Amino acid sequence: MATTPLTRENSAIVLIDHEVGFSNLVKSHNIEETVNNTVALAKVAQVFDLPLVVTAARETDPAGPLYPELKRVLGDHPVIHRAPVFDSFDNDEFAAAIEATGRTKLVMAGIQTDVCLALTVLTALNRGYEVYVVVDASGATTEETHDTAVMRLAQAGAVPVNWLAVASELLRGWVDEPLAPAIGEIIYEHLPSWGHQHVLTATVAEHSAAQ
Numbered sequence: 001m002a003t004t005p006l007t008r009e010n011s012a013i014v015l016i017d018h019e020v021g022f023s024n025l026v027k028s029h030n031i032e033e034t035v036n037n038t039v040a041l042a043k044v045a046q047v048f049d050l051p052l053v054v055t056a057a058r059e060t061d062p063a064g065p066l067y068p069e070l071k072r073v074l075g076d077h078p079v080i081h082r083a084p085v086f087d088s089f090d091n092d093e094f095a096a097a098i099e100a101t102g103r104t105k106l107v108m109a110g111i112q113t114d115v116c117l118a119l120t121v122l123t124a125l126n127r128g129y130e131v132y133v134v135v136d137a138s139g140a141t142t143e144e145t146h147d148t149a150v151m152r153l154a155q156a157g158a159v160p161v162n163w164l165a166v167a168s169e170l171l172r173g174w175v176d177e178p179l180a181p182a183i184g185e186i187i188y189e190h191l192p193s194w195g196h197q198h199v200l201t202a203t204v205a206e207h208s209a210a211q
Contacts, residue, residue, distance in 0.1 A: 006132065006169045012051035012103040013041060013166075015137075016088055016110030016117055018070055019056050021063035026111060026139035028146035034111075035067050037137040040190035041109060041163040042073050047182045048170050051101035055080040055088050087119040089127075098124070105130045107166055109137035114149035121153050131158040134166060164191060 004010075018038050023031050045052040054074065057063040058081045065071070066079065082091035089095045098106070106129045110117030117138055124131050133153050140146035150160050161169075167183055174180045187194045 006105055006107065006166060008048050008050065008170060010103055011105045011107055011170070012053065012098070012101040013045040014053045014098070014106050014108040014110075014120075015042065015055070015070075016108065016120055017056055017063065018067050018109075018111055018137075019063045020065055020067060021057075021061070022111045022139075023067075025141055028113070028140045028143045029136070034137065034139045035069050036190050037134075037163050038067065038109060039069050039073050040186055041107075041134055041137045041166065042070060043186045043190075044163065044167045044170070044183070046073075047179055047186065050170075051103060052077065053080070053094070053097045053101065054078070055082055055091070055094050057081065057084060086116050087123050088116065089120060089123040098129075104128075105132065107132045107134060107161070109134035109163075111139055112149075113138045113140040113146045114152075115140075118149050118153060121158050122156060125157050132161045132166065133158045134163055135160050136162045164194075 015038065026034055042052065054077065056066055056079055059065040061084065066074075080091065080094050080097060082088065082094060085091060089098075106124055108117065108121055108124070108131055110120065117133070121131050121133060133150060135150055138146070140149060154160055164187070167186065171177060171180065171183050
């Protein structure tokens with residue numbers, strides 16, 4: 001199991017099948033939570049300028065298209081539209097995109113946890129990558145199937161995390177960190193219970209600027 005920290009130099013974020021067609025199937029989390037946390041994770045990738053690999057079914061397939069909220073954040077970022085294969089590595093373009101990141105740690109989230117995400121994670125582990133599964137930006141048909149899939153992946157060597165844990169590990173702290181205000185904004189928007197952190201981030205930024 002991976003024990004060295006996620007850093008901006010060793011990590012890439014991978015999003016798998018966050019599509020409108022799956023909205024009614026995901027019952028492990030409500031759809032608002034899943035969309036919110038997925039969008040937050042995508043924004044974290046953008047703030048830290050991490051390689052971001054996004055894959056989904058073809059938009060004409062029943063599962064497509066991407067969540068509109070995610071699509072707005074991605075803008076013109078490329079999406080790998082693959083044929084209906086469950087393991088994304090069975091798509092040559094996806095496999096090449098992962099290799100092209102040059103990163104050893106893959107932070108992965110997807111729908112459904114027990115199918116497309118699980119099979120892709122297992123192949124990534126078999127190929128020597130260290131994999132972090134973002135459990136709150138993933139989902140399955142029931143809470144039981146989601147939790148069982150996460151346990152399976154953890155036993156295989158993947159590390160369960162949430163999007164805030166990923167952001168925090170990459171940030172390392174609020175003091176003397178130029179990207180702290182941007183991460184504070186993501187927290188303020190996507191994790192209202194931590195809204196006070198936005199105030200703290202602004203205060204730290206002002207303090208650092210005054211020094």
